[in-house]
Every structure is written in C-alpha cells, then in structure tokens.
Amino acid sequence: MRIIIERSNLLKSLSHVHRVVERRNTIPILSNVLLRTEDGALRLKATDLDLEITESVAATGEQEGATTVPAHLLYDIVRKLPDGAEVKLSTNADGNQMTVSSGRSNFRLQCLPESDFPDITAGALSHAFTIKAAELSRLIDRTHFAISTEETRYYLNGIFLHTIEADGELKLRAVATDGHRLARAEMPAPAGSEGMPGIIIPRKTVGELQKLLSDGDDDAAIEVELSDAKIRATIGPVVLTSKLIDGTFPDYQRVIPQNNDKALTLDRQSFSAAVDRVSTISSERGRAVKLAVSDSQLTLTVNSPDSGTATEELAVGYDSDDIEIGFNARYLLDIAAQLSGDEAVFMLADPGSPTLIKDGGDDATLYVLMPMRV
Structure with missing residues (x-):
C-alpha cells in the first residue's frame, strides 16, 4: 500500500472515525483504524463492535492495499503536521509496519493485518x-x-x-x-x-x-x-x-399528563437566567428550586443548609389558584436550553404531579418534568 493524501482531508476523516475507538481495549485490533486504498480513494473504518464508522476520502494511489494502525496515534501524528502538508502512507513488504512521512517528518507505526479487523455491517436492513x-x-x-x-x-x-x-x-x-x-x-x-x-x-x-x-x-x-x-x-x-x-x-x-389545567406562561430567557442565578447557592446534594406562583408573579427560592438562601421574582402570565412546586434546577436549565421560542408554557396540576412544559416556538416538542419535595 502506498498513497499520497492532503493532510487536511486525512485529518478531517480521521477526526470522524477515531472517536469511535475506545482508549482502552482488551482486543488489540479494536484500537486500530482500517485503511484501504482503492479506485483513487482512501477508505477508513473504525469500530468498537457496537458502532462502526467508515469514510472515503480522495487520495493519489500509487499502490493499492490495506492495513490497520493505531487510530489515536495516527490522528495525533496527522494533527501535529503543518497545514497544507502532503502526507505519504506506505507499508513495507511484510505489511507489519507503515511509514507516515510528510516533509522532513517520518514515523513508523506497527500494523496488524486487515484480515483480523471485524465487520458489523452484515445483515439485511428492512x-x-x-x-x-x-x-x-x-x-x-x-x-x-x-x-x-x-x-x-x-x-x-x-x-x-x-x-x-x-x-x-x-x-x-x-x-x-x-x-x-x-x-x-x-x-x-x-x-x-x-x-x-x-x-x-x-x-x-x-x-x-x-x-x-x-x-x-x-x-x-x-x-x-x-x-x-x-x-x-x-x-x-x-x-x-x-x-x-x-x-x-x-x-x-x-406519564404524559393530560389534565394539567394551570397554565404558567413565562419568558424563557429571563426564567433560565433567574434559575441559573438562584441555583448558584444550592449544593450538589440538594439542587431543588421552589417555584411559587401567585397573582401573575413567580418567586424562585433556593434554600441551602450550607450556604444560605436566594430568591428572585419574575412577572409571568398566570390566572389559576396559587401553587408552590419544586424542581431540580439542573433539569429546568436543560429543558430551557432546548426551547426555541421566546415563551415557555408550564402546564401544572399540583405540587406532587408531573408538569408538562411546552415550547412557545415549536408545537412538535414537549417535555415532562417530575417535581421534587421542597
């Protein structure tokens, strides 16, 4: 096997396939990436036996062939070569070593035979x-x-x-x-x-x-x-x-509630920022934030036995009975980060029941969040 390939093209393809390879492997071949040259292209393949990624990239082939080399090692070598460089990959007559050369840099890597490399792609897909x-x-x-x-x-x-x-x-x-x-x-x-x-x-x-x-x-x-x-x-x-x-x-x-009739409408960005601020005081053990809604006003409260108390108030749209309910602050922030609209709508029932969260800008998504005791 002997080919010449642009460093940027090889690096891009290696960045896609090498991520699949686990850093620690009990099976040596799974630490390697399969390189095969055919029809003016270099084909790369990596697998962890559950997931496999292959990619083809244009290359100048001087001699066709196939081998496997350590994936992370090859990626690191190519990553450290200068921009715009050409990389030459060639195997010796025995096929047990591959030379990676570019300019004045030369590396010799140990190879394992292509025949040992597993293939998980067999089987019909219906x-x-x-x-x-x-x-x-x-x-x-x-x-x-x-x-x-x-x-x-x-x-x-x-x-x-x-x-x-x-x-x-x-x-x-x-x-x-x-x-x-x-x-x-x-x-x-x-x-x-x-x-x-x-x-x-x-x-x-x-x-x-x-x-x-x-x-x-x-x-x-x-x-x-x-x-x-x-x-x-x-x-x-x-x-x-x-x-x-x-x-x-x-x-x-x-688990998706059907009868939650208390609609709380709020500004997504203001709410997310307020949750983030008050949760600063919470400990890793207790990440609960209490939401108290009354007269179109939402009060966020966090009590931490170690650090103290934080509260913040927000103007919201709400015309049902007063309610207090607690949620994990991290989960609230995760959901708020997925919403695309300016407004979020919380459909509430009672402090012990799941809450339905809708995205004001996307009718095709919804979220359900279990409450916490506060």
Whole structure:
C-alpha cells in the first residue's frame, strides 16, 4: 500500500472515525483504524463492535492495499503536521509496519493485518428512508439530554425512534427519558418509514450522529436504513452503522399528563437566567428550586443548609389558584436550553404531579418534568 493524501482531508476523516475507538481495549485490533486504498480513494473504518464508522476520502494511489494502525496515534501524528502538508502512507513488504512521512517528518507505526479487523455491517436492513440533516438533528438535539445514564435500566440508555399516528397524520417521533424527565420531539414521517419497528438508538451512537450532523450541511439528505437490530446512516461520505439496544422502551404515553389545567406562561430567557442565578447557592446534594406562583408573579427560592438562601421574582402570565412546586434546577436549565421560542408554557396540576412544559416556538416538542419535595 502506498498513497499520497492532503493532510487536511486525512485529518478531517480521521477526526470522524477515531472517536469511535475506545482508549482502552482488551482486543488489540479494536484500537486500530482500517485503511484501504482503492479506485483513487482512501477508505477508513473504525469500530468498537457496537458502532462502526467508515469514510472515503480522495487520495493519489500509487499502490493499492490495506492495513490497520493505531487510530489515536495516527490522528495525533496527522494533527501535529503543518497545514497544507502532503502526507505519504506506505507499508513495507511484510505489511507489519507503515511509514507516515510528510516533509522532513517520518514515523513508523506497527500494523496488524486487515484480515483480523471485524465487520458489523452484515445483515439485511428492512426499512429505508431519506431525511433532511436539519430534521434529524432537531429530533436528536431536542431529546438527547434526557437519555438515562443508569446502566441497570439499559433500555432507557438511548433515544426511542418510532412512527405513530397522531392528529390524523403519521409522525416520526423521538423520545428519551431517565425517569425524572421526559423529552419528546416529532415530525411528519418521511416516505419509507411506514411500518418501521420502534428502535432504541444507543447513547454513544446518538452522540456520534450529533457530531457528524453538525459538521455537515443542514439541507443535506441523510439516508437512513434500519431493522430491529441495526441502524445505518449515510451522511455524505460517512457511513455510520450501529447495533441497537435490545430491549423494550416503556409506555411513555402513560406519564404524559393530560389534565394539567394551570397554565404558567413565562419568558424563557429571563426564567433560565433567574434559575441559573438562584441555583448558584444550592449544593450538589440538594439542587431543588421552589417555584411559587401567585397573582401573575413567580418567586424562585433556593434554600441551602450550607450556604444560605436566594430568591428572585419574575412577572409571568398566570390566572389559576396559587401553587408552590419544586424542581431540580439542573433539569429546568436543560429543558430551557432546548426551547426555541421566546415563551415557555408550564402546564401544572399540583405540587406532587408531573408538569408538562411546552415550547412557545415549536408545537412538535414537549417535555415532562417530575417535581421534587421542597
């Protein structure tokens, strides 16, 4: 194998694929990235056995071949080379070493054979549809923060993507919950998604999708293929393939309150800033902030046994009975950060019941937040 490639192109592709590789591996081949030259292109592939990313990048091929080298080491070498440099990659006759050279810099890396590299892409994918990058990004951005990190309830460690009939229309819906809060975002179902199985996309895959989508064009068409066990997304020259979480997502509809009749309307930015200020005084053990609503005025209060007390008042829209309710300040800030409109609407019932939060600028998203004792 012998090729010449521009440093900036190689670095961009390596930045996409090397993130999948875990820093510590008991299986040596999983620390490596697979490099294959064919048809005037360099194809890179990395995997952790659950998630795989491949990308093709233009290169001048002098001799075709394939090998694997340590992913993070190669990325660091290329990252430290000067801008505008050309990089030459070549393997020796035995195939057990690769030389990386650029200008006066030369590196020799140990290789492992291509034949040892695993492939997780096998198997038919039953459903396929095309979705705009901006639409897929919105579904992920609006819900990912509510993914659970609790390993015992592994079926909550991802985003539940499924189709559902709502308001006489088929919707593609993304839901995430950790038991304390729930986030739901939806859009009209794209052609081809009809009858797709409900799937749970793992947290790591969601994170990689977010990064890849943020690097690209919002108007780009993303090809999504899936079955009940795997999902594949083609984002320009990058192909991400991932196993799905094998579990049953709970019936989230049951926790979305239907009869909350106390509507509290407030300015999103003012509220978020006020919560952030008063929560400065809270301790890590007790992050509760009390919301007391009365006569179109909201009073935020935080009491910390260690630090003291903080209060702030806001003018709001509210014409129901007075109510006091407590929430985790961090969860309030997380939800406020997802809202796109100037106003947020809190639909309240009583201090012990879940609260429904709607986005004044986006009817296709909603949030549910469990209260705390204060």
